Amino acid sequence: MASISESQVILITGxxxxxxxxxxxxxxARGLRVIATARRLSAIEDLRDKGARILTLDVDDKPERLKSFSVEAIGAFGQVDILVNNAGWLLAGAIEENTPEEIQAQFNTNFFSVINVTTAFLPHFRSRKTGTIVNISSQGSYLALSGAGIYSASKAALECLTEVWSNELSPFNIRAVSVVLGAFRTSVATSNSKPPANTIEGYDIAHNFHRAFQARSGQELGDTAKAAKKLLDLVTLKTEKPLPARFALGEDAVYLTRKLLKRRLDELDEWDSYGMGTNVDGLRYEQADW
Structure with missing residues (x-):
């Protein structure tokens, strides 16, 4: 086992x-060197007592401030090996009920901040020809939840972004994985969830979702301690194989992702005749090897 001074450095937001x-x-517990971040240091003081370096981080800060933060974070141990973009929140309500300001705020945290935080660390990763980016997404990206549509859209965008990164950063030996998270016992349904500023009568499906979502808080299937073990097992695995660009974590996430992907394939097969026959005369599509 590597000594503490030789172990990997993991930085986690939120x-x-x-x-x-x-x-x-x-x-x-595994002997990794940990940089734990939060908006308020008082919320993570106990992690410092357990051996982590703790830093203040507002992921919604401007790119210039995030670059300064990356310098500070890298200086803590001289390197960062694993970056976990975990900070996020859920905007509830029907899409029509969400104001432009609410929608922008949701994407700022769940999507744009991931770009800005990661971009601040990419020069470090590229110079060392190593690094792992872990973006925490949600099964909502597949479920397309009525009542959390903007949240679902922000996570779907995050997964596409991660898959692009997994391809374009591979020449630098940098890995990227999006974690399609199932329902776990977290604060997302309570303190990290925001109802819309305005409600519109008749959006019963959306309103019922949020009520049920909050009612189930604390009774979810998933245990975050077990999820953490599984996720760290994956990203620290010694293997030549690339990490999956999209990784379902949680029994419900694995089951529902498989079910929804199969449904999409069935739908594609059912309607493909309407999508074919559009080529310029005499030209055929040659299957590309992506």
Whole structure:
């Protein structure tokens, strides 16, 4: 086993509660060097007592400030090996009920901040020809939840972004994986969930979703401590195989992702005759090897 001074350095955003906290605690238990972040240091003081370096981070900060943060974070141990973009929140309500400001705020945290934080660390990863980017997504990206449509869309965008990164960063030996997270016992349904500023009568499906989502809080199937173990097993696995660009974590996420992908394939087969026959005369599509 590597000594503490030789172990990998993992930086995790959003460590106040939930999966971020469980990841920090599990990483410390494994002997990794941990940089735990939160908007308020008081929320993660106990992680410092357990051996983590703790830093203040607002992922919604401007890119210039995030670049300064990356310098500070890298300086803590001289390197960062694994970056976990975990911070996020859920905007509830029907899409029509969400204001432009709410929608922008949702994408700022769940999508644009991931670009900005990761971009701040990419020069470090590229110079060292190594690094792992872990973006925490949600099965909502596949479920397309009525009542959390903008949240689902932000996570779907995040998964596409991650898959692009997994391809274009591979020449630098940098890996990227999007974690399609199932329902776990976190604070997402309570303190990390925001109802819309306005409600519109008749959007019963959307409103019922949010009520049920909050009612189930604390009774979800998933245990974040077990999820942290599985996720760290994956990203620290010694293998020549590339990591999956999209990784379902949680029994419900594995089951529902498989079910929904099969449904999409069935739908494609059912309607493909309407999508074919559009080529310029005399030209055929040659299958590309992506």
């Amino acid at each position: 460590c106040s509660t939930g999966l971020g906290r469980s990841l920090a605690e599990e990483a410390l």
